[in-house]
Amino acid sequence: MMEPIGNPDSIPLESLESVSPRAFELSFQNVSYCVKHKHDRTHSAILKNLSGSFRSGRLVGIMGPSGAGKSTLLNVLSGFKKSNVTGQLMVDGQRLSERRSRKIISYTQQEVCLWPALTVEESLRYAAEFKLSPTIDQHQKRARVRELLHVLGLTGCADTLAGSVSGGQAKRLSIGLELLSDPKVMLLDEPTSGLDTVAAYQVLAHVKQLAARGRVIVCVIHQPNSQQLLLIDDLYVLAKGRRIYSGPTGEMVTQFARFGLDCPVSHNPADYALEVASLDQEDDRLKRLMMEEEKDIFDYNPPRLMVEKSVDGSYQRYALSTLQQLRVLLRRTTSCTMRETYQFKARILINIAIAIITSVAFYNTGNNADRILANTAVLIINLYAIFFTSIVSAVLVYPRESACFVLESKNNWYSLRAYYLAKIVVELPTLILSSSVFFLIVYYFTAQPFEWLRIGTFALVCLMFGWISQMLGLLLGSLLSVQNSVFVSILIMVPASLFSGFFVPLRDASVLVRPLLYVSFVRYAFEGAVHAIYGFDRPDLDCPEVFCYFRQLKRFLQFVSMPDLAYGYDLLALAGWIVLLMGAVYLSLRRRIKQD
Numbered sequence: 001m002m003e004p005i006g007n008p009d010s011i012p013l014e015s016l017e018s019v020s021p022r023a024f025e026l027s028f029q030n031v032s033y034c035v036k037h038k039h040d041r042t043h044s045a046i047l048k049n050l051s052g053s054f055r056s057g058r059l060v061g062i063m064g065p066s067g068a069g070k071s072t073l074l075n076v077l078s079g080f081k082k083s084n085v086t087g088q089l090m091v092d093g094q095r096l097s098e099r100r101s102r103k104i105i106s107y108t109q110q111e112v113c114l115w116p117a118l119t120v121e122e123s124l125r126y127a128a129e130f131k132l133s134p135t136i137d138q139h140q141k142r143a144r145v146r147e148l149l150h151v152l153g154l155t156g157c158a159d160t161l162a163g164s165v166s167g168g169q170a171k172r173l174s175i176g177l178e179l180l181s182d183p184k185v186m187l188l189d190e191p192t193s194g195l196d197t198v199a200a201y202q203v204l205a206h207v208k209q210l211a212a213r214g215r216v217i218v219c220v221i222h223q224p225n226s227q228q229l230l231l232i233d234d235l236y237v238l239a240k241g242r243r244i245y246s247g248p249t250g251e252m253v254t255q256f257a258r259f260g261l262d263c264p265v266s267h268n269p270a271d272y273a274l275e276v277a278s279l280d281q282e283d284d285r286l287k288r289l290m291m292e293e294e295k296d297i298f299d300y301n302p303p304r305l306m307v308e309k310s311v312d313g314s315y316q317r318y319a320l321s322t323l324q325q326l327r328v329l330l331r332r333t334t335s336c337t338m339r340e341t342y343q344f345k346a347r348i349l350i351n352i353a354i355a356i357i358t359s360v361a362f363y364n365t366g367n368n369a370d371r372i373l374a375n376t377a378v379l380i381i382n383l384y385a386i387f388f389t390s391i392v393s394a395v396l397v398y399p400r401e402s403a404c405f406v407l408e409s410k411n412n413w414y415s416l417r418a419y420y421l422a423k424i425v426v427e428l429p430t431l432i433l434s435s436s437v438f439f440l441i442v443y444y445f446t447a448q449p450f451e452w453l454r455i456g457t458f459a460l461v462c463l464m465f466g467w468i469s470q471m472l473g474l475l476l477g478s479l480l481s482v483q484n485s486v487f488v489s490i491l492i493m494v495p496a497s498l499f500s501g502f503f504v505p506l507r508d509a510s511v512l513v514r515p516l517l518y519v520s521f522v523r524y525a526f527e528g529a530v531h532a533i534y535g536f537d538r539p540d541l542d543c544p545e546v547f548c549y550f551r552q553l554k555r556f557l558q559f560v561s562m563p564d565l566a567y568g569y570d571l572l573a574l575a576g577w578i579v580l581l582m583g584a585v586y587l588s589l590r591r592r593i594k595q596d
């Protein structure tokens, strides 16, 4: 059941205010956006030469039938969509730079992106930490969070996990997260969807108050009822990517009537606007209406009211320094990891289960010269277990997490650098713990030599290999959907395993396969593991039979084409892969922030 929403009239808005009440105007001119269809290489125009201006202090509603281009327009104005976009975005007639537009414009998308392991209140608190100046003390930050909880009607579910709240509550929470930073321009994509009419009215009323205090607030709104419509100062109506009305709400019906589109007295003007926007594009009245709107667009001359600086004030993008961002990110990620223990526990349990099965199958093979090939298989199984548990947990979780990161980063919560550092710091202990559990069990029960040098060198190879797998998982998770990442990880691992040097040793490899062996990170990990166990002048193995060819380990190392002194090179190659993949993850996240 929807809980009662706080009365916006009673909200002490002053404390949420910091913007200058000086008026400004956000305008856009000749904005077009087209998409390229990959299958037939044709283009479709989604937004067609749109212009308009939104004044501070007014609540603007963007309306239009489904598919008219409302969300696309917000994506373009927010800078979330950049490619194939033409046109200009201006504040007070001055072009906005990308950096400045990010600073002053916040965008709340239709899909909410929340951290499911944090409670509603914690989500707002972390947002306050990221977005409010560090000079504001904790007491004030908490007071703001409480105000917002009240404003958005979330007090009753303040302690509920964000992953468990209703759709409407999640929507309100995501608006609250952006409201905290007090942006000068707020673009809200369907802020009332998922709310009942009373709650929708109250949210709009609140948003209107925020606008009245000197902001531009633009909401995509589907079908406002007549009461909600009274709250909207200006309407911008779209039909198939073209503007059919832009101006005060109260004048829309008169404008339509001038073109023979008379709104019946009993009709809600918003419903009628949708009817008009849904008319056949060949309808003569609609054509004339559009021509009239577009005539205005071409005559449009943005007024030069004030310089841009009066709106922007400061160009600092983030409220916190990188170090401060890192600290908050670490706290948040640690809280989430400690609560979302299912994935971690599953990873540890799977490692233990595979370790026990492997130990039973290869019990005591470690010092037996007759079973040296079986023992070598233990080493490769060890690597596969680390690979699959690391990569699968990354690809399952990361697409969702990276989507939240992209949204928060685009809305200036923190920098990629801080996020990336925090991610690495948090991932490492998980990796060390889960990999160690596996290799210690297997190492002990398969009777590998109990020498610190060998344990250390073997552990180092396992960890470096685990880190490569983890980075590969993050890379796939940041580029692809969960489904595709799983398929692609299998596609990578099968050939990488084939060319590990175990199934096809270097000496038997054909000219075609040889280059693959040189680049396969599995081969370097396998080779490093073999050296850790059998290298470093290990004495001869036990031989339970009359004769064991591989009793002398030099013979075995020659047989598997592994020169004795190669451990250092193996580490170097693994380190190279780590650097490469870490760079690739960083670039892929950067690309995602920059792309649409």
Ligand SMILES: Nc1ncnc2c1ncn2[C@@H]1O[C@H](COP(=O)(O)OP(=O)(O)OP(=O)(O)O)[C@@H](O)[C@H]1O
Residues within 6 Å of the ligand: 035, 046, 064, 065, 066, 067, 068, 069, 070, 071, 072, 073
């Ligand atoms: N990347 C894209 N590739 C192909 N078509 C696209 C792309 N982005 C948007 N479109 C198309 O552009 C049109 C406008 O989409 P948009 O999401 O802006 O509509 P909308 O008015 O917000 O609709 P709704 O109210 O249903 O959310 C739709 O027909 C959509 O299919």
